[in-house]
Amino acid sequence: MTVLVLMDESDASRQALTLARKFGDPRSVRMDAIEPFAPDALAAALAQAADELNASAVFAAGTDRGNEVMARLAARTGLPFAANCISATPGEPVSVTRLRWGGSLLEEARLHSPRPLISVAPHTVPEDTGPRPQDVDMKPPAEADLVVRVVDHVSPRNGGVSLAEAKVIVSGGRGVGSKEGFAIIEDLAGLLGAAVGCSRAVTSAGWRPHSDQVGQTGTKVAPDVYIACGISGATQHMAGLKGAKRILAINSDPQAPLMLNADYTVTGDLKEIVPAISAEIRKRR
Amino acid sequence: MRVLACIKRVPITGGRIVLTEDARAINTQHLGFTMSPHEECGVEEAARLIEAHKGDSVVLTLGPPEAVEQLRDAMALGIDRAIHLQTDGQEWDAEATASALTDAIRADEGPSGRFDIVFFGNESADSGGFQVGARVAHALGRPLVTGLKKVTVEGASVRCEQEVEGGRDVYVVPLPAVLTVKEGLNLPRYPSVPGRMRARSKPVAVSTPARPAPRLELVRLAVPAGQGRRAESLGAGAAAAPAVVEMLQKAGVL
Incomplete structure (x- = not known):
């Protein structure tokens, strides 16, 4: 057979x-x-x-x-x-x-x-x-089957670290509060050479572009460390995290699903915690 | 121009999925519902195309009576009218779904003329079969392009950008065409109050197709075993910063 x-x-x-x-x-x-x-x-x-x-x-x-x-x-x-x-x-x-x-x-x-x-x-x-299976012999394709074919390729704008390839990701959710609130996330990401990610709630609100979205309908990621700030951890988001080696969750709600599915947690206000981590990294340099 | 957007009603699962007693469905007693995220972008794109080119936009679903909520949501975003293929709540497999949708599209195109574009989501959020769009496109004899992040109508053809590793592949196909889209294609608008009001009086055509026996037959669902993570608390508030930095050093990323 x-x-x-x-x-x-x-x-x-x-x-x-x-x-x-x-x-x-x-x-x-x-x-x-x-x-x-x-x-x-x-x-x-x-x-x-x-x-x-x-x-x-x-x-x-x-x-x-x-x-x-x-x-x-x-x-x-x-x-x-x-x-x-x-x-x-x-x-x-x-x-x-x-x-x-x-x-x-x-x-x-x-x-x-x-x-x-x-x-x-x-x-x-x-x-x-x-062993590699043997290829079947193929006839030349019919014209009708070539109507749908790739005619060109466009490359993305070169900006920052690619989410799918990133070793470290600092990601923000609804808890970040606003578009401007991502300044502290970007600052920490910059110090870590990390990519910035976000949850679907954030892209739906228009705070970040969809290319930053991690999850079932966003990018699936596989970093060494994923830092989730103010993300509750809906299944939509967790579906994108299956490849993450270590997850650090920062959230004011200790019962948030992401806090229960993380490796490390810090409980409290991300607006205090994230800048404190950045300051600690700077202090040690 | 005539544009159709096909959608599916799915539960908003939140943080933890709970199954019904017979494990054949998600227990949705305490859940809200929405249309699959990719499809919301298909609806938005259909509304924008008709705003730009004028014509007729239609939304189509196969689902239980309650799926009229998602049809109204689509009409609140600007779609003109809806077709509802009503089910008794039992799941239909992808093959049967595609066949019923194809019949409904043919029936609507008879008096009204063909749809220039039929939008689908790249895959549904729940069953993720990745195939209803392809089956409908084949049955209608129209070109299909999948996984799109950008769609530009150029005269009698459509230029499509498909997300691939390291960029986007470009296709140009003649209209009429079937396109499956992904979230990120656009940012769907938030429906306005007047939009919601108008949606209430827009027409919904209802029919009840018969469900054939599924050839991909669901036996039972299961929640996969947890990844065995046991969270270690690094503390609370700003005082946890040194412990976080030590963890990052141990992980070799600092």
């Missing part, structure tokens, strides 16, 4: 391969087989290869690109698609466990399908260490 996998060079692809091997002997379609990126052409290639190989299932990494191509494959083939799975067991039906709410909730589900389409949530499954 053959299983088809959409692969690129990412760790997430090799994690998807781990689950795919339970469904057969893997063959791959490379994400970069069609350049520039044209998701309909990749979906068409997967559909054709799956038919030719009589594939038992099709897998991809649950990345933006992976989920996008799989969704198009699902639409094109009229098959159900289970996105962001953390486990999958062959059978009729196939049993899967998948992430909901950006990982704040798990769903056990049955996938009733002659050819399960499954994406694997990144960093939830160990990486496959076996």
Whole structure:
């Protein structure tokens, strides 16, 4: 039995391969087989290869690109698609466990399908260490499948430390109180060489740009230290913090969810505490 | 120009998710509801496009009778009218949802003409299936671009910026098109009081499609085990600053 996998060079692809091997002997379609990126052409290639190989299932990494191509494959083939799975067991039906709410909730589900389409949530499954699967032969894409393709790339303005890559993040929530209130957050971030982050309440209020937002619908971060100032810790925010090594929560409410999910806490008024930390760092220099 | 925004009613989960006794849903007894965050930006974008180009804006949802609240919210932001595919509260899988939405779009386009743009959120906040937009686009035979942070109508086509690592990829596709958007596309306005008043009298067309058996069938939900963090208090108030700095030094970031 053959299983088809959409692969690129990412760790997430090799994690998807781990689950795919339970469904057969893997063959791959490379994400970069069609350049520039044209998701309909990749979906068409997967559909054709799956038919030719009589594939038992099709897998991809649950990345933006992976989920996008799989969704198009699902639409094109009229098959159900289970996105962001953390486990999958062959059978009729196939049993899967998948992430909901950006990982704040798990769903056990049955996938009733002659050819399960499954994406694997990144960093939830160990990486496959076996040999790289052999690529399938692909025909040139049809014109109609190239209507949607990347025609250009624009780079972001160069400003400060990237949130997704930052080793330290100083983040503010509703408790910061105002746009101007972020001056003390920026000051501390400057001393630490840190990126500034914020919660959804802050971007909705227009205090910070959305590019600073950490959470389910913002950026997912993985710093060594995350300093959360005046953030209550709704699931929306916590969904972005799963990769943080250490969390320091500063909040006047000791029962705030973030205070209960942190590694370190300081209770009190962030408007006194944050400047005191900055002053202490300056004193020691 | 005609623009459609598709939305989904979801609970505001707050700090801790509590499940119902049968573990098949979130216990929403004490929760408020909203539309998924990405979709709110789709609604705002639809309202802005019609303000700029004139025409007709519509909001569409599949959901329980209470989802009319989210339709009214969308109309308070400036959308002209609503279509409500009413359910009995049971969850529909992505395939069935897309099929019902496609039928409703076709039915509305028959007398009124096709939508130039159909907006979806990139994924719903709750089930996160990442596929309803793609299924509707395919059924309608229209190009789909996903994960957008910027949308610019340029004559008979639309220029789309998709967020990717290290910047944005650009697509230009002909209209009509289906676009899935992400939060950050715009900053949705706060609905004005007159906007809310007007929304109350805007039309909502209701129908009740039949729910097919799901092929991605929910068995049960579970709250993942905690990450085992046990918070260590570094103190209270400004007096905690030295302990914080020592922690930062120990962590190797200072």
